[in-house]
Amino acid sequence: MTVNIGLLGFGTVASGIPFLLQENGEKIVAASRSDLEITKVLVKDDEEKNRLLAAGNDYNFVTDVNEILNDSEIDIVVELMGRIEPARTFITSALEAGKHVVSANKDLIATHGKELIALAQDKGVAFYYEAAVAGGIPILRTLANSLTSDKVTRILGVLNGTSNFMMTKMVDEGWTYDAALKTAQELGYAESDPTNDVEGIDAAYKAVILSQFGFGMTLDFAAVSHKGITTITPDDVAVAQELGYVIKLVGDVREVESGISAEVAPTFLPKGHPLASVNGVMNAVFVESIGIGESMYYGPGAGQKPTATSVAADIVRIARRINDKNVGKPFNEFARETKLANPADVFAKYYFAIDVPDKKGQILRLAEIFNAQNISFEQVLQQKANGEVARVVIITHELSQTQLEDVTADLNAVADFTVVNTFKVLGD
Amino acid sequence: MTVNIGLLGFGTVASGIPFLLQENGEKIVAASRSDLEITKVLVKDDEEKNRLLAAGNDYNFVTDVNEILNDSEIDIVVELMGRIEPARTFITSALEAGKHVVSANKDLIATHGKELIALAQDKGVAFYYEAAVAGGIPILRTLANSLTSDKVTRILGVLNGTSNFMMTKMVDEGWTYDAALKTAQELGYAESDPTNDVEGIDAAYKAVILSQFGFGMTLDFAAVSHKGITTITPDDVAVAQELGYVIKLVGDVREVESGISAEVAPTFLPKGHPLASVNGVMNAVFVESIGIGESMYYGPGAGQKPTATSVAADIVRIARRINDKNVGKPFNEFARETKLANPADVFAKYYFAIDVPDKKGQILRLAEIFNAQNISFEQVLQQKANGEVARVVIITHELSQTQLEDVTADLNAVADFTVVNTFKVLGD
Known part of the structure; x- marks a missing residue:
């Protein structure tokens, strides 16, 4: 069988897909048990269309998304436009039209994924987005x-x-x-x-x-x-x-x-x-x-070919599942009630870079502030003064996010201390 | 539904599976859409059985493999015995009995995989072995x-x-x-x-x-x-x-x-x-x-829990596919005609450590030998002599496996040269 694809957008990543279909066609066809055909490509306007045609791109470019959404021959819509709109509207319409959707749009999926995933489930279609995280690294499917x-x-x-x-x-x-x-x-x-x-x-x-x-x-x-x-x-x-x-x-x-x-x-x-x-x-x-x-x-994490490879893997999986008649399972089936951690429960070591006056007794003053929040030091480094100001660097033992907030407020309340930077420190 | 599992062997890896089923049961049941139950465990003899029971292992231990092979309730046989025999015979019988098989046995799969894979295909059952390569790294399924x-x-x-x-x-x-x-x-x-x-x-x-x-x-x-x-x-x-x-x-x-x-x-x-x-x-x-x-x-690459995790992932995939009624696809579907490379076609840089007499003119003699085989040097290092013998280290530019063989024979033919080691060198 042939699985027909409509591309939304023909930027860097999208143009990497024909490369894979050409250079790796045999394996892709065998894996998907289908011929994959890009039948329509949405571009912004006639100017872009003419530019792409002039550059030798031999696709059926359209400027109206409805030519793809209303085309009953198109099985999979691949969204590679980026940003929230109009991608969100187009994907929603595609899912509503019963089309499978592949997207690499992390912004959209992170902010509106929930509703799109629910819609895909409702319609019994696939919505895959391996390329949305870490481009070429096949991490999502591996986790799933x-x-x-x-x-x-x-x-x-x-x-x-x-x-x-x-x-x-x-x-x-x-x-x-x-x-x-x-x-x-x-x-x-x-x-x-x-x-x-x-x-x-x-x-x-x-x-x-x-x-x-x-x-x-x-x-x-x-x-x-x-x-x-x-x-x-x-x-x-x-x-x-x-x-x-x-x-x-x-x-x-x-x-x-x-x-x-x-x-x-x-x-x-x-x-x-x-x-x-x-x-x-x-x-x-x-x-x-x-x-x-x-x-x-x-x-x-990015780049034309790596990202296109992840997108193409999604297309192959969907085509194969259309063939196997078991398409429509969610990309990720693992779901539990979402519970946010209590900041008092989240621990890490921290690095503090603090500017203090170049006078004696500063480490003692710092130690008192950290000690009052029950935070102990793993390493302390006082650097040579630069003018009137000395830089003290502290790496703490583990403290909670609540303690971090509290001690930072305490340090900021001291007029002649400046907390220059605070970074998390991982253990081995 | 319940998917029943028969374990062949209860060594280190096998005993990691109950750990996962217990500590991660909810996720595993949800993913496999099944309760997974270890209904029988094959051990070597009564002595092992009694030892395991005495140690508090609450399984139905059997000492005759036929109790598993002939048990029509058992859906998946998990082979974790290692070595070729009797694993090969047991897996063959299990596949012939129409049971799905999971194995971590790389020796067996590397040497007899072809016939086992063909048998599984013939019987329409799954034969998965993620754990056979690099233990806990999910590399095979990711490649597939x-x-x-x-x-x-x-x-x-x-x-x-x-x-x-x-x-x-x-x-x-x-x-x-x-x-x-x-x-x-x-x-x-x-x-x-x-x-x-x-x-x-x-x-x-x-x-x-x-x-x-x-x-x-x-x-x-x-x-x-x-x-x-x-x-x-x-x-x-x-x-x-x-x-x-x-x-x-x-x-x-x-x-x-x-x-x-x-x-x-x-x-x-x-x-x-x-x-x-x-x-x-x-x-x-x-x-x-x-x-x-x-x-x-x-x-x-090894270890109880990592390997058991890969085995359990195979079990979950099979259970899920039994549920989805599309079990039986080969673990790897990518197959082409096998063609071995011509050694004259396979290039790499090489490191040579060669002991030569501590006299002048040795680098010249070496250079002539390599030059006669059209091999050029990228780096040469002559080390301080140790007694009568000096060590010369050469990293070559790329040469073929044929050139490697030829130049090694040439070097070995020189009575006062000793090729101590030859290793491949990768580029950046």
Whole structure:
């Protein structure tokens, strides 16, 4: 049989799909037990259509989405437009029309996935989105199928290639944040407005989706706290090195006694941790579980071919299931009641960089403040004063998020102390 | 519904399955849409049975396999005995009796998998064996399902935890092979006869299975050349370090123009290669493909809970498919005609450690020999003479396996040269 595909959008990723169908057609046809045909491609307007045709793209380009939605021959709609709208409206209409949908749109799935998944279930169609998390890494299907027998306790991920490229330059070559951003923009890794990447928003979207697959819980995006890499200084990087750590932007989802906790933040990783050597634009998802113990899934987090490969894998699975007449199961079947962790229950070590007056007795003053919150020190480093100000670096023993908030407030209440940075520190 | 399981063997791995069913029962039942029940467990004799009962194991232990094979209530037979016989006979009988089979037996699957897979197909039952390669790493199902859209060009793997533990000690702490083996045996990682682990045989079994899933080709075990770690000296390790490499035992399966090439051998990995930081008993499979590019799957290669998790994942998939009434598809559906590569077509860089007389003109003599085979040098290092003998270390540019064989024969024909070691060298 032939499975007909309608593409929404023909940007970088979409144009990687024909590459796979051509270079790997035999395997894809055998696996899907179907010929896969891209019968229509939605583009923005006639200008884009003419440009693509002139460039030698031999597709049936349309500018009205209804030509795809109302085409009863089209089985699978593949959405590769990005952003929330009009993708959300188009996917909703496609699902309502009984079409299977593949999407790589993490923003949309993290914020409106719940309703789209419910609609797909209601209509008995497939809605798959492997490419939405960590591009080329087949992490979602692996969590859904292979880790089905295992209980995941924590997922740590280097989930944003742009910020990881920047952090790699800052760590390995001592670059400043601004220099790293400039180069990332020149290389096309960062957009002119890099907010989503550098502020941890993109990684937080992925954390929402990983929470569904790993923990069976659907978090609101707002429940994922995110903190970016913009405040990291060469001083922080140098101190981390000295103490045996590498700083990376890490997504961290874990289940504690009271529920699930998800955050994205710059994190001190011990140099021997498998995530510490994930460099450049590569991503990795590190999974802690009661069965396997520790496993890691590493690969490119973005890019035309990797992302297209994940999209094509979804298409193949759907085509195959159409053939096997068992299409329509949810991409992720693991669902439990969503419970958010109590911050008093979520523990980590923390790094504090604090500027204090260059006078005697400051460590004592700091120690009193931390001690009052029952927080003890693992390492303390007082750096040479720079003018009137000395930098004290502290790595604590484990403390809860509540203690972190309280001690930070206490420190901020001291007029001549400045809390420059606070980052989470992972153990070995 | 209830899916009934018969276990063959109740050793380390098997006893990890009840742990998962108990600690993760809710998720497992939901995923498999079934209650999973271990109704019979085959043990060797009454002595083992009584020992296990006395230790508080509350199972229906049987000593005659026919009690399981002839039990029409048992849906899935899980073989965890290891070795070829009687596992081969028992699995064959189970498949013939129309039972689904899960196995972790790499030796058996690498050497007799073809006939067992064909029998399962013939009988319309499932025969799954995720745990047979890299224990807890869900690599086989990932290759079968997620990389279905991708064309794999090379699979490199650290596939044997015992030898990797030993190599880690030899590389990180300068231990000798003998010291590393002794400790591995003391820690229970190596058996008293360590041959399968240290000679690359165990890794070669896994390479056979990876070839099926990655390349759709079924190799005879004899087609996988294997070379172990027994000849690696502290000198080799030190030179590797100096030149920026780490030595590991690496399985390497790749497709070249003429066909597929598979080997297991000590390999120089550049320090920045993701496999280079896979240490201790951990395993990893590094996949090169035209779509994703580079991806890696990392985790424990053995151990009770990791292996049991992979076995349990197979059980869950089968139970679910019994429910969905689409059980019986082969674990790996990717199959092509098996073609072995022409050795003249398989290229790599090589490291040579050669002992030569401590007289002038030796590098010239070596250069003439390599030059006659059209092999050029990338790096040459002459070490201080030790007595009458000087050690020359050469890293070549790429040469074919045929050239390797020829130049090795040429070198061996020179009476006062001794080729101490030859190892493959990977590029970045």
